[in-house]
Amino acid sequence: MQKIDKEQYLINSLTSEHIGDDAAVIGDTLYSMDAFFEDTHFKREWMSLTQIARKAMLVNISDAVAMNAKPKYALVTLSLPHDIKDYEIELLTEALESTAKEFGCEIIGGDTIGGDKLHLSITIISKSDDPLFRTGLKEGDMLAYTGVLGESLANLQALMQGEKIDENAKFYEPLLRVEFVEKARSFLRVGMDISDGLYCDTNKLLDINKYGKEDLLLIDDNIGLSGEEYEMLIGFDPVHLETLKKIAEETGTPLTVFAKVTKNSERYPCKSHHF
Amino acid sequence: MQKIDKEQYLINSLTSEHIGDDAAVIGDTLYSMDAFFEDTHFKREWMSLTQIARKAMLVNISDAVAMNAKPKYALVTLSLPHDIKDYEIELLTEALESTAKEFGCEIIGGDTIGGDKLHLSITIISKSDDPLFRTGLKEGDMLAYTGVLGESLANLQALMQGEKIDENAKFYEPLLRVEFVEKARSFLRVGMDISDGLYCDTNKLLDINKYGKEDLLLIDDNIGLSGEEYEMLIGFDPVHLETLKKIAEETGTPLTVFAKVTKNSERYPCKSHHF
CATH class of the missing domain: 3.90.650.10 (PurM-like C-terminal domain)
Structure with missing residues (x-):
């Protein structure tokens, strides 16, 4: 319950009219952002680095797909544990890029920091000329x-x-x-x-x-x-x-x-x- | 050294031609993303929640300013410690929104999760018809x-x-x-x-x-x-x-x-x- 309550509280305390859907829609462009954090969304022992990176990208692209938008660009922020090896960074970036590419999406930027855990935050920029929203339900639907x-x-x-x-x-x-x-x-x-x-x-x-x-x-x-x-x-x-x-x-x-x-x-x- | 080496390694392993500046430029739109993480960029005892949120937003807007772009929209992903109080969430969102607003920027989305630490990832979407890049230096400059x-x-x-x-x-x-x-x-x-x-x-x-x-x-x-x-x-x-x-x-x-x-x-x- 905690997660949803806090999220809802935070959403309610923000004032933008664009908040409330899987992505914010500005003109024909959609912006979405999701976290994929160690010990919140996954435990390291459950998944390989390739699986972690792939799922992080998939769940982010899902926001675009769910709104009938085509993902175009992604920004990825990575918190990397200090003991991570170069080949492990390569596994992560390869899986991020190849997964994005499957959906026609290119990683164009982001940030990398050292931290105690492996955390990913991803922003997806997508395009749609007919986005599917959450609002508009009618009685009898x-x-x-x-x-x-x-x-x-x-x-x-x-x-x-x-x-x-x-x-x-x-x-x-x-x-x-x-x-x-x-x-x-x-x-x-x-x-x-x-x-x-x-x-x-x-x-x-x-x-x-x-x-x-x-x-x-x-x-x-x-x-x-x-x-x-x-x-x-x-x-x-x-x-x-x-x-x-x-x-x-x-x-x-x-x-x-x-x-x-x-x-x-x-x-x-x-x-x-x-x- | 670690931070910069790993970041450089990761940047080098990415293939997009858009990577390398403070922000990625696509047409007249710039996209940038920076992390502001507890115990990497700040310690909780050093700063109030208002100061943390304000600095997180400022350092992100800095990427746009540095490229001669006007920040328009922001997406914010927050990892919130489980014991955070509602009024503390309000302090964070108020400081994020008011700081963004000072620069003409609106928070249009993001994500909120429960975690062990207070981490912020922010994406800034900005506009420029004459972006300032890092490349183009000449001898004698x-x-x-x-x-x-x-x-x-x-x-x-x-x-x-x-x-x-x-x-x-x-x-x-x-x-x-x-x-x-x-x-x-x-x-x-x-x-x-x-x-x-x-x-x-x-x-x-x-x-x-x-x-x-x-x-x-x-x-x-x-x-x-x-x-x-x-x-x-x-x-x-x-x-x-x-x-x-x-x-x-x-x-x-x-x-x-x-x-x-x-x-x-x-x-x-x-x-x-x-x-």
Whole structure:
């Protein structure tokens, strides 16, 4: 809870009208920034340096993808432990650059400092002529999520118990729904990526739009509380359901409708996913 | 030495042509990012939260100012210690926003996480139709710095010995040379802010431009090794010396010419200023 409360408190104390989405939109340019910090988002023993750098870049690019924007440039600030070796720095930069490049994004700057831990902060500059926002939900809209949720939480629990997980596990390799978002954009009312878990993120979406929900599906806690999924949470007019199902099928994207937007104040039991 | 070596190693291992200046320039937009981390850039007992937030923003805006750009937007990522109070978060955000505002800059986004320490990463998006770069020095150019150097190092030494320093001390309140840079721009060949100390930053400037220097003035180590000054290091054609002196006088900017650019490989004895 702590994380979300403090973040919300801080967001509320800032005055800019641009704050509240995955990225700030100025004209056709979107700006987003996320931290990927040791002992907050990962433990060193859980991941190789390549995996750390790759995931840091993926979760940042996810903000752009979630808003139907194309990532163009990245800035990376690295806090490097003092005992880090040159070849380890190379592993980090190689993974950062190659991951960015997969999405058409170039690292153009940043900062490097010595510290006690390995912390990454990344800023993504992206472009969109039709960004997908969090606001705009209407009564009767349907809420759905992409993909299969739950794996990230299961991965995290395994890691915390000292177990190994597969190198393709979602905790290492979140799957960004680039093609789905692009094709679905004009049929969507709102969208965001699922970083704090379906429960918390749906609550956030309903809070911003001042609506409640009616469950169309019972969501298991293993699904609702799984954070860092980076799947999409979307809201749309039910008239587009069949079109969206088609796009989901074409793009190999599982799509689950789980709730309907109503005028009540119902919320999910949101709990922080951070360890 | 560690900090600079690792940073240089990392910069060298990145492939973008945009890397190497205080900010990356894409069209008329400049992007810069700097970390301001607890126990790397400051200790909590040295500064109030307001001072920490203000300095973090100032040193970031300095990158834009040093390139003759106007800061427009900022993204701030905050790692907040778990025991931080709501009113303390307010102190931080108030100082961040008011400092940004002084320079015409708006905080439009960022990220907040819980961590063991107070770390800030800031990205500045700025605009310039005539950015001042680090490259372009010519043989015979003069090198000069603005302001009075040395105070930041003296402040740091006092703080490390447990002494108090004045609340207007340079370590708390770096002075950005906005007006001087703006007026002097067209008479300057190169420029950068002095963050690692005059010695180290002059070496960096000479390295990039593949020149050496001839001393016109003996620089004391107390001056040359004083980092985080955020004064300007500039290079210019000697024909502009009188014009620049006039601009310096008009804008209340002390200006000290200290070296001449030559074809040797002379460097200063650069030592890291980080504690």
